[in-house]
Amino acid sequence: MNCLAEPGWVVQEALAGGATMVQFREKGLGALTGVPMFELACQLQELCRHAGVPFIINDDVELALELDADGVHIGQDDESAESVRERIGNRILGVSAHTIEEARRAILQGADYLGVGPIYPTISKDDAHAVQGPAILYEMRKAGIDVPIVGIGGITVDRVEEVARAGADGVAVISAVTQTEQVRGAVKELKKNMVSFLNDPIYMFDNDSTDHPAF
Numbered sequence: 001m002n003c004l005a006e007p008g009w010v011v012q013e014a015l016a017g018g019a020t021m022v023q024f025r026e027k028g029l030g031a032l033t034g035v036p037m038f039e040l041a042c043q044l045q046e047l048c049r050h051a052g053v054p055f056i057i058n059d060d061v062e063l064a065l066e067l068d069a070d071g072v073h074i075g076q077d078d079e080s081a082e083s084v085r086e087r088i089g090n091r092i093l094g095v096s097a098h099t100i101e102e103a104r105r106a107i108l109q110g111a112d113y114l115g116v117g118p119i120y121p122t123i124s125k126d127d128a129h130a131v132q133g134p135a136i137l138y139e140m141r142k143a144g145i146d147v148p149i150v151g152i153g154g155i156t157v158d159r160v161e162e163v164a165r166a167g168a169d170g171v172a173v174i175s176a177v178t179q180t181e182q183v184r185g186a187v188k189e190l191k192k193n194m195v196s197f198l199n200d201p202i203y204m205f206d207n208d209s210t211d212h213p214a215f
């Protein structure tokens with residue numbers, strides 16, 4: 001985790017702010033490995049368990065099974081979704097998708113939700129794909145992709161409404177909650193802005209979040 005503060009505190013504050021899912025993504029420069037990594041995962045899992053929030057593991061199916069985690073998130077360069085689905089049974093399976101084709105394949109192979117991005121430039125992933133903009137979300141919805149979609153990549157409190165309007169059901173963030181001392185407040189704001197457009201009269205009369213000509 002790219003946390004300014006101690007990861008346990010960050011997760012606790014994020015949960016207090018209303019985070020609805022936590023992903024353990026321990027990779028990159030300076031990442032913990034072995035026992036320290038396992039112990040951190042256990043500590044964070046316990047916090048999520050206490051809060052009744054799903055705790056999912058990025059990339060590492062072995063770790064997810066060992067911890068009896070709630071799920072796994074994999075990308076296009078990780079083990080195939082089909083094989084992970086087989087290994088994790090009915091645990092949550094999230095799959096990264098960058099195109100409509102990848103999205104359709106992931107769903108056929110058992111994805112419960114899709115992670116789509118980077119929507120905006122990100123400082124948190126060196127090998128991220130090209131920035132896609134919110135339009136990709138709109139395009140996926142227009143193509144009939146109807147599983148939950150989580151937008152990811154460079155999403156901030158000020159950008160979350162645009163992401164929701166384009167068709168995302170949720171957002172996944174790293175820096176917006178790890179590079180601030182106001183973790184709880186940031187999560188509250190993200191959540192508030194995620195749903196604020198539901199009260200927008202244009203949206204209400206239109207009543208179809210996929211029908212936004214701006215995208």
Ligand SMILES: Cc1ncc(COP(=O)(O)OP(=O)(O)O)c(N)n1
Pocket residue numbers: 023025058059073074075076077078094095096114115116125150152172
């Ligand atoms: C919710 C969510 N969406 C996308 C990703 C990215 O997964 P991946 O493409 O496998 O990249 P890494 O995170 O493994 O570097 C994600 N982790 N979570």
Ligand SMILES: Cc1ncsc1CCOP(=O)(O)O
Pocket residue numbers: 117118121122123124125128152153154155172173174175176
């Ligand atoms: C893991 C991942 N996958 C696509 S962008 C990204 C990083 C998201 O981090 P941030 O919210 O700091 O841009």
Ligand SMILES: [Mg+2]
Pocket residue numbers: 058059073074075078
């Ligand atoms: Mg991955």
